[in-house]
Structure formats: C-alpha cells, structure tokens
Amino acid sequence: MPNMNFAQALNDAHKVEMERDANIYVAGEDVGVYGGIFGVTAGLLDQFGDKRVKDTPITESAIVGTAVGAATAGLRPVIELMFVDFIGVALDQLYNQAAKMKYMFGGKAKIPMVLRMTCGAGIGAAAQHSQCLEAMFMHLPGLKVVMPSTPNDAKGLLIEAIRDDNPVVFLEHKMLYALEGEVAEGDFTIPFGQADIKREGQDVTIVATANMVHTALSAAEKLAADGISAEVVDPRTLYPLDEEGIIQSVKKTHRLVIVHEEVKFAGSGAEIAAIVAEKAFDYLDAPILRVAAPFCPVPFSQPLEQAFIPSEEEIIDAVKKVME
Amino acid sequence: MPNMNFAQALNDAHKVEMERDANIYVAGEDVGVYGGIFGVTAGLLDQFGDKRVKDTPITESAIVGTAVGAATAGLRPVIELMFVDFIGVALDQLYNQAAKMKYMFGGKAKIPMVLRMTCGAGIGAAAQHSQCLEAMFMHLPGLKVVMPSTPNDAKGLLIEAIRDDNPVVFLEHKMLYALEGEVAEGDFTIPFGQADIKREGQDVTIVATANMVHTALSAAEKLAADGISAEVVDPRTLYPLDEEGIIQSVKKTHRLVIVHEEVKFAGSGAEIAAIVAEKAFDYLDAPILRVAAPFCPVPFSQPLEQAFIPSEEEIIDAVKKVME
Amino acid sequence: MDLTNEQLLDMYVTMNKIRTFENRVAELFADGKIPGFVHLYVGEEAVATGVCASLTDQDYITSTHRGHGHLIAKGGDIKLMMAELFGKKTGYCKGKGGSMHIADLNLGIMGANGIVGGGPPLASGAALACQYLGNDGVAVCFFGDGASNQGTTHEAMNLATCWKLPVVFVNENNMYGISSCTLNSMCVPNIADRAAAYDMPGVVVDGNDVIAVCEAAAEGISRARQGKGPSLIECKTYRHRGHFEGDPCAYREDSELEEWKEKDPIPRLEQKLMEIELLTDAKINEIKSGLQKDMADAEQFAEESPFPDVSELTEDVYT
Amino acid sequence: MDLTNEQLLDMYVTMNKIRTFENRVAELFADGKIPGFVHLYVGEEAVATGVCASLTDQDYITSTHRGHGHLIAKGGDIKLMMAELFGKKTGYCKGKGGSMHIADLNLGIMGANGIVGGGPPLASGAALACQYLGNDGVAVCFFGDGASNQGTTHEAMNLATCWKLPVVFVNENNMYGISSCTLNSMCVPNIADRAAAYDMPGVVVDGNDVIAVCEAAAEGISRARQGKGPSLIECKTYRHRGHFEGDPCAYREDSELEEWKEKDPIPRLEQKLMEIELLTDAKINEIKSGLQKDMADAEQFAEESPFPDVSELTEDVYT
C-alpha cells in the first residue's frame, strides 16, 4: 500500500470516483485553480476540466442549495465548503432542504451529495475558523456524518460517501491533512456505521474522534506503561453511529472515557455517554467521563489554543480517575 | 395574581420592559401591524410606535445581524424570528457574531439581545415549521438558552432575558401559547440556571422541558395511582443548566428519565444524561432513559405527528422500566 | 407569440382548475378537514398557468409555500394533492409533507417549500443538472416579492448568471409578504429592476394577464433553452385571500382587494375568449362542471383514503 | 471638496503607517512570530484612509478579514494591534481574537471579521443605533468584491434603504476573492451598479486615489449624517500581496501586479504633495523614520508582553 498524507488520500478518492462516474462534479470556493485551500482538490481541474470542477463565487447558500437541486435532478455533487464554521450562512439548504426533502416528499427524492468541511483548532485560526460542530449535524435526521482520523479511513469513507444516495457531511480535521499513512490503492470503501478499534485493550474504553484518536493513542501508550490497558475506539461515522461496537467494548472493559475536540457541553460525546448510560449501565464500573474542549470559543493565542484542545494528560487523568 | 395565557404573559413582559427602558426595540417579520403570527407582540406598535416596534422585510440574517450591531452600539433588541426552523438562514449572525464577539474582542463587547423563536410540533405545520433545536443552541458558547413551560415562567424568564447583557435564545413551544395560568403582576424576574421542581416525588426524577413538562406531569399523576412517586424537574434554562438541581433530585430518587420533544439522538437530554452518568453515577439504581422524538423530520399527517411527539404512555413505560 | 386556440383553452381550464381547487380547499380547511398552514393562490392563477404553458415534463420548477397553483399548472394530479392535504397515505408525499412540501419529481416539480427563499438555489441546481447533462431542460423558480429580499435569492441569481444556467426566475409580486407591504420592504418600484445587478434581462408583466405572462415566460424559457442564461420576470398580481387561511388581513384595505378583484385574471381571459368565440356560456358551464366533478372525485379519494400507519413514521428518512 | 494641507498630510502619514505596519507584519509572519491567517492591506491603503478621514470616534466601522488598514485609519493603536497579532495578553483582545477579530469599540471599530459578508448586517445595526439614539453618528461598512455576492450583503443593503439608515457601504474591489476573479464571480462590470437594486446612490471611484476616495466618502457620509439614507461607494483597487501570507498567487499574472504597482496609492499622493510643496524629501524621511520607530516600539511592546495565562481561557464568554 502506498504511503500518502490525509489530504492526498482525499484527493485520490476524488479522482477514483470522478473517473468512475461522469455525473460527479466538484464545486466550492477555490477548488479549481487554487486546488483547495488545503490542497485536497489539487489537480482535479486539470484532469477533469471546468465543467466538472467548478470554482464558485463566495456564496455558500447558493453553493449548497445548487448542489441539493442538482443532486435531486441527477448529478452527484461533492462540495467543499472550506471551514465548517461557515455552515451558519448555508445551514438552511443543508438541514431544511437536503436533509428533509426525501422524507417530506414521501420518500420520492434521492439527494446524493457530499459536503466536505474542515474543522478543528491548532493553527491559530481563531474562533470563526476552528470550530468542531459535529453534534449539530448528528442531531439532524436525514444527514450522515463522517469524521475520519487516518488517511486510509479518509479515502475509504469519502468514496463511500460519494456513492451514498443521501446527503453526507464529511468533516476533516485540519491538523490531520499532513498526517501520513498507508492507503489502499484504487477503488475501496469503508462502510458507514462501523467503529474501528484503533487499539485493543482490556481495562477501559476510550472513544475518540478525528485528531483526538491520535492523542488518545499516545495517552494509551503512556497508560500501558502504568499497567493500564486502554482500548481506543474510533466511531469514524457519527451517524450512523456504531452503538453496538461501542457497547461491546464497554461490556468488555466496564469503563468509558469519551474524547472529542468539540466543546463538551451538548457535544457528540454526550450522546455516546447517554447511549451507554442506557444500554450498558449494568456493565459500567465507574462514572462515564468526557474529555473535551471547555465552554468557550476557540481562542487565537497559542498557549490558550493549546489549553483549549484536549490533551494527552487530560485523557490520562480521566482514565486514572475511572480506574480508581 | 391575574390569569393569562402564555402568549399574553410574554406580551406583558415586553410591555413591562419597554416601559422601563427606552433603548429596547422589538423587531421581526409581522411583529407590528400583525402583532406577531402567534399574537405575542399584539398592541406593542400602538403603544410604542414604529421607532420601537419594527416590522422587517423577510431577511433573517439582516434582522439578527442588525440586532447584533445595534446591541453592540447601545440598544437592547428583542427579536422575533417566528419559527426556530428559520435559524438556518441566520445562524452565522447568531453563533459566529453575537455569541463570539465578546470573547473574540477580549471581553470588551456587550451584546444584550433576545432572539425569540417558536418551536415544536402539534399543529400540522410539517418538517420546516415544527422542529425543536435547543441542543444546537446549548452547544454554542456565548449564548444563553431559555425554554419556559408555564405562563408565569415565560414572563419572569423573558424579563430576565431582556435584562441580561448576553445574547439569549428564547424558545417558545407553540402548543403552549394558549395555556392559561396565574402570572405575577408587573415587574418580576426568574433567575437563569434555577430548575423548578414542578412536582415533588421520591421514586424517580423526570427531567422535562417546555410542553413535555405538562405531559410528564400528567404521566406522574397516573404513576401516582400505581404507587410510583415521580418528581418532575423543569430546567427552564438549558444554558445555564442547573446541574446541581438535577443531581440533587437524582440523589434523592436514584432514577432518571429525561423527556423532550427534540429528536433523541444528540438532543438536549443527551447532555443531561451524560452529566448525571458522570456526577451522580454512584447514586443511580437504574439505566438513564430518554423519552424523545424518533430520528426523523416532523411529519405532517396528524396520526404520524401525534406518534412523533413523546406521549404520556411512553413516559409511563420508561418510568416503569427504571422502577423494575 | 401566436397562441393556438387549444393553448388558450388549456390555459383557461388550468386557471379554473386552480381556482376551483383552492376554493374547495378553503372550505375544507374551515371545516377542519385540512390541518396546518394553507396558503392559497386565488387571484394569482395567471402566473403559474402562463409560465408552465411553455414547460415540458423534462423541465423543473421550484415552488413556494403558496404552491398549489404551480403544481396544478405543471401537471400535478389533484387527487394526490388533495389526499396529501388531508394527510393521507395515498397523497403525493404519503401524508408526510402536506401543503408546503408537495413534490412530483416525475413532473419536474421540485417541491413546494416552507422556507421563503428556499427555492432559488434549488432551481439553479436543477438548471445546472440540465446544463451538465445537456438535456435541453430548463428550470423555473417561482418566488414572492418577500422572497426577493432574502439573501439566498441574490446568491442564486448571481450564481446563475456566472454559470449561464438555464433558469428563469419568476417573481410573483402580490405586494405583500404576510403583512409586510412591498412599499415597506423594498425601495425599488420593480423587483425586475434587480436583474441589472446580475446583468440578466428583467421584465415586468401584468401578472393577471395570462397571455402577457405566457409571452414573457416563453421568451425567458426559450432564451434559457438556447443556452443564453437566466432571466427575471416580475408578474404584478394580488392574492384575494389572506396570507394563510385564518388571516384576518387587518393590514390591507378592503378597497384594495376590490380593485384587484376587478382585474381577476379568469374573467379577463374568459371575456377575451368569448369575444373571439372560443368560449360560449355552454362551453364554460361544461368546463366548470367538469372541474367540479374532478374536484369531488379528488375529495372523495382523499376522504376515503387511509391515514399512514404509525409504523411508517421513521421510514423515508434515508434511502 | 477642499482638503486642508493638514488633512492631506494626515492621509499621507496614515497610508504610510498602514504600509509600514503591513510590511513588518509580513516579515514577522515569515519569521514565525505571528501565527494563524494574516491578510494584508498593502496596495489598498487609500480606501480606508480616504474614507476614515471623514469619520469621528462616534462613528462606527465594520471591517473584514483584511482589517489592519481599517483599524489604523480609524485610529487604532498599533501597539495593541501588534500585541494582538502576537497573541499577547496586552493586545486589543487579550490575545483571544488575533488578526481577524481586532476591535476597539471606544473608537467605533466593531471588529475585523472572519466571515465574508459578516459585517454588512452589523454595520446596519450600528447605524440603526445611531439613528435610534439620534446621536448624529454614521456607520461605514467595508466589504470586498467577493463579499458583495453574499446574501447577507444584499439583505443588509435592502434593510438599510427600507429604514433609511445612516450607513455607507464601501466596497473594496480588488478584483479577487482569494483565487476567484470578479470576471468569474459576477457578470456586472461594477459592484456600484448593484446600488440600483435598492434605490441607493452608487458610485465608482479610483480606489488608489486617496483624494478621490475621500471626496466620494465625504459625500456619502454627510448624506447619511443628514438622514438621507445609505449609499454605496465602490473603490477599484488591488492587493499587492497574496490573499493571505503564504499564498503562491498562481491564479494571477505577474504583469497584472506590476501594472497595479504603477498605480500604487502612496507614491501617487506623495508626488502630488511634492508638486504642491507640502512634502519634501526631508519631510518624507522624517515621517518614514518616525513610523519605523513607532513600529519598532510596537513590536518591542508585543515581543515583551506576556502571553495570556491559561486560567483566562474561559473568561470573557459571558458578562
């Protein structure tokens, strides 16, 4: 398997799919000549031309809404919205139109579209360019929500997303773009709703998403040195969520720590905690802890931003607490 | 205390505050001549004139954004956005501007504004006019989120909201507008972050919001007949959330059922469950159950809509399950 | 533009069909048979009828909350519509959508829409699909005077010109967005004047003159079909009924309504067709009683159809 | 409009101050002293300078992601700005905002903004407050060519005309929104042409001629102050640097940049002021070395200031 970084893996997924299906088009601000602000769509314009790779004006409601209309009328749009933070100017077209049309129309519509957005803190981009908002999307019936953590997952899940006949929100943590890893060649998919056990363990389950998977993995290394065996579970898709996979792990370890970069309050981890508190309550030997961002916007200043992002130490502390 | 309905109580709150403070203005679609689609702003235009009661074009981003700008520059806008479902066309001005400005500016801004919106199913208004979206607002640092269940709470909380120097999202369940009740006269406030025990009980805590408070109360009546004593706790504000109040109740009853009309998955109840699963874990004698809407848009057809809304029976079933 | 006798008669029948449907819906709403929000098209029939006369089933429309007229003009089946308004399983959306969400993708009807300004981006998207697939289709976006102030409308129009999309934006200027009069919600006399902001043609037509609407629309549609890009047609019209059923209409004068009733598009066409002897009293009676019968059938179908089963609640969310 | 010698010199100094600041920021960014996204105003100095010349501290501005020039022209303190760019506790926002979120409400600076099109509704709101409070203030909204396609801009302009708000919309048309050229993102030659969609005056000025900008802005601002409502001024200009620092600018020709450098607003004013003997080589040197010194002070202040303490992370979210 070739080695590539997360951005290249996503780029590869676009190419594989666009070569396969002529009805896929890519659109967004600066996806063409610029190749995407983070380089994900680099080279697509040259390879596929401007009919299929469309630079847009700065007009997110129209970009998303046009994709919804085009998808309903037979195309398969793959849209880059740049920063997830910008969803506020385009949310209606996503949640009241794309997500609900099929249902409102009694099942008669098919809206195959992917909305790619970058999320997360770490580059000093401040409050309006650093959010994680996955909980918001999870709560909206009609959407699927994908959040990969490795180059290989990114590629397999993006191809799956493009082939899905429902609107898919695809969240790419910006600190992952440069992450290298082995990536399966050519055409392959990873099914939605299958959590991946990124590390096996016996004593505690750590459910982590996106960039936090890696922080959790290094915390798990350190914990191993202290004799604590942590299992790191990456849901990969937040809707559909692999409830069964998470519950199985908790039934084995009897302890749960949830880690995400989103603000803790009403974040994605709340749902995971609530599911486990309902369905695996009798297996739990300790309170469920969440390690997540504090309740504030993302600060600019580097020491503050670093303090905002959940750390290895916080995960280790939480695990030790549930092990008491 | 005079008797009035929920809409009248809100109307009264507007009047009390507008008489007190000349810098309060009311704006929104059809708030003036029409008096608000649900009658909440009736009579305000006549009493206060069109400088202070402003009908707007259909242009929600500008309505909200103008309020943010005006609040920052010294006014106290009270905005009616009609249906909470419309937030999708105006979210950016709420969450990236109003909610974050104070923080981004290092504490130097004050944005005293109230954004009133109606929510909830029950009148056949279908998928784009019936949502409950409180979890979305809870997750956004910088906002306060209010959700009253009685006329008196509505009035006291709205006055508190108008006097608050932060942006407040004020959610009014449309099935409550006609609900009658005693309402304190004149000027009074209910502090944010204080849950109200709407019914005392010993065996199980039911945390419920908005319209569901009443469904929970009638379920509690029926349960009493079966010898089960349910305590019904109404958080009234979802941010700040009275964690302590909820935890105290659970420490007494050892059982928790959460009820809301929002979709269950990643809804407001998930956060409440997660808090209790962390902070009152050792007091819990049973899994935490949530009674909430299923994972679909709100359907139009009356039998489906009624099935969508959590019912007394579902609450009774959940309580009986945790009592087993 | 020379309209054939058949086309003229078709338009007459369509307008009457819409009127009959809407009047009956008003009664059924008052009787409590139809729940929710119902926004009627009475008085505005010439717009949908005149525009859709130049569309085929390959073409798309996006509609609004006030959608019944658009649906009927585009060929929608009143039985399925009525069943949907009743919330029945046999309705267009299996009862899940109701008045504000009826769609028929086989007829290119991309749905009524409960969000003001929700349609324009969708119409541009449908037009993009037509352009991309090279199938000669066009999209028509119906939107209100109120909707023209929404940001989405601006964005969709700008994108449509940038990409030269085959879309026609048809503004139904009935002077009000609920209680908000255009005199207070915009400072330009004509919404068509806004076309210049995108360098697309913008024309104003008498929206109560179905022939004028038809001619203007035919030009915009043929322009779009020829790959010449979008255009904007503003149809000045008026709604006879309240914003929704139950609206007391305190915000407008009775005299204004009376003036507009004088300009009712249906008698206007009727008179014209009687003058050229395409219509006679007998023919009119025949048409109207035919429509009454169809309406009764639709109502009976709706009435007798079952409600959806509660087990269907969570179906149709995903494919 | 007769500008006094003092005013002309002030504008010359302000433009140089912005240029000096931006050039130094570019270096500091390259050196890794300033993190995040940094969008520089080099080449566009005449716009902010010419506009703000007619504003007082009572007046408001809303800025953009490319905000340093607006802040400096409106009287912002470069020490506090530089400290903010460094993420220091002594910065304008205690380090919490960074380049894209600097504000100084005492000077009426309602903040840079990371959201394209975020500012126009805020500016209308500030103008509403001025109108409501009857305090004679006005608001100026700076926005880019790219932002003019955003729905929020359309909505804010429409509302501003409906309510006759004292606001001036100043478009900085630098021909690009990141890589997207106006030739592809809109079909009208001038953004000012869009003013007609709201029935407000719209004018085009040479954005690299600070005197022309100043005259046009003074007219719009005085119009607003007199209660005559909003207007739109389009300033044609160009950014010399990339969209943000680090942008390779592959989307534009070097020759285009060279052409625009010929029209650099600073030498243009300089030459004019030398012709009328307001400036001499000696005076220019004095001004520039003064600015260099101020800049060095600002940098030193930023450099020596402490970072915020981690305990401050969750402060300032609520009052």
Ligand SMILES: Cc1ncc(C[n+]2csc(CCOP(=O)(O)OP(=O)(O)O)c2C)c(N)n1
């Ligand atoms: C985004 C949004 N804002 C507000 C509403 C409430 N609303 C429904 S219809 C309507 C008036 C629409 O006016 P117009 O576009 O002129 O259409 P008309 O009703 O006159 O046909 C309003 C404000 C809505 N449905 N969606």
Ligand SMILES: Cc1ncc(C[n+]2csc(CCOP(=O)(O)OP(=O)(O)O)c2C)c(N)n1
């Ligand atoms: C809503 C939103 N969309 C996209 C972006 C990303 N973005 C930042 S600046 C920019 C270009 C803005 O162009 P213009 O308005 O012309 O201003 P300029 O950069 O030329 O000064 C874009 C697309 C953003 N910050 N916000």
Ligand SMILES: [Mg+2]
């Ligand atoms: Mg209208």
Ligand SMILES: [Mg+2]
């Ligand atoms: Mg630009």
